Amino acid sequence: MYKKIVVFLLLSLFTGVIYAQLDKLRAAYIFTTQQDKLNLDSARILINEASVFPETMNDAQTWYFRGFIYKELFKRKQAASREAKNAEEAFKSCRKSIELDSTADNKANNVQIIKSLSALSNNTFGETLDTINYPKALECLALQKKLVKFLKPAASMDSIEVNYEGIMGSYFQMIYEKNPKKNTKFINLAEEAYNKVLILEPKNISANYNMGIIYYNQAVSLIMNKLDYDFDLATLNDIQDEALSWFKKSLPYMEKAYQLNPRRKETLIGLSGIYYSLHENDKSQQFQKLSQDMDGQIEKKDNQKEIDKGNH
């Protein structure tokens, strides 16, 4: 379908008013058709020349076509090699096309391309969220925000950003937890992502909780992995100081998560763990008991369900 559109548009270009000026482009086009497939690189040269010719530069079709070609350029590579700049060009071209011709048909055609870009960008984000290609995911996230803002002007950008940054933070945190020694940098990326979430949504429970876990685990890692038995008592004291500062940093986030949802079991366990590490045993036990009570309630509910099933 897309190839047909491209061929149609290329033919339009060559049979239209700009025919005389585009001999070189026609040659290029013939070359692409001789290959019996869409040659996007040639098409890009053609359309870029068309987009600066006075006769065609203010034609909405030129920009629509340019948007289409750049979208295809973005799409043609495997996710990890996709170049966001192609998607940016596609998006820019479609907006320009709409600007030049705001009729419903032209708008719908261009919006269709932008929607495709958004789907591609979203998929690329998912496919490149790994330890090697994550910068691509970050790039696509930035692009996706722009696209969604255009496609859904009424939607809250904050909630979209919160969702994506939350996913990123969680992913980076998971990578770090798998191998803290090897993947140190990912904890900073996770922290950065959660911070962005909290700026937009200070009452986000998951981000507060996860920030608490990040700092708690920094302290734990310091003691469990970096504290060697050979360290003298003065060094032990220094390490305790550093760990203490992490535990203290963790506490307000976990407390906030608890305030926002006092019935979340993970938070109760988290608070119990932090207070235990701070040697505040009474508070630690208090939260441990709340967590155990919750287990009891869940068990009771499950038993009641079983009884109800039996009665039916």
Added chain:
Amino acid sequence: MKHIVLVVFSLLFLSAHKIDPKDDTKAKIKAVYLYNFSKYIDWPEDYKSGSFVVTVLGANSSLLTELDKMASLKKLGNQEISVKSISSAGALEKSHIIFIPFENSGQLNEVISKIKGNSTLIVTEKQGLTKQGAAINFIVKDNKQAFELNKANAEHYKLKVSSNLVKLATLIE
């Protein structure tokens, strides 16, 4: 597939990363302290051969885990470290260090009478026990693990305490 990946990460964000209850930082710190005590204290000659025995009164599993790790990694001079757990003071045998956890503090007197003339460092973790015979008592100071030292109680068991250890301790007389 890619949508599944995103959904999984969304759920991960909404659910939670968890703390690992196996990581008992306090136990690790105590284990490092106990190892250091063994370096800063000098036992009589007849305690310098065979295994270096650390006994824990009770089943403090996380501390025992940490001490076992320590024993598998470290030696004290030529001495292998041997970690033992006893359920009551009556079962105490010749040890270099006996650690009495908070919940078993009530057995201090029994431990003292069991040690008699042996050179055993008594380490506790309840306030006031350095005045009742313990040489070292773990305390919490500014949310950190620290320790009190009653030098006389150590010397009573023919243990020589290094001046470096004295400097770092809260001294009790």
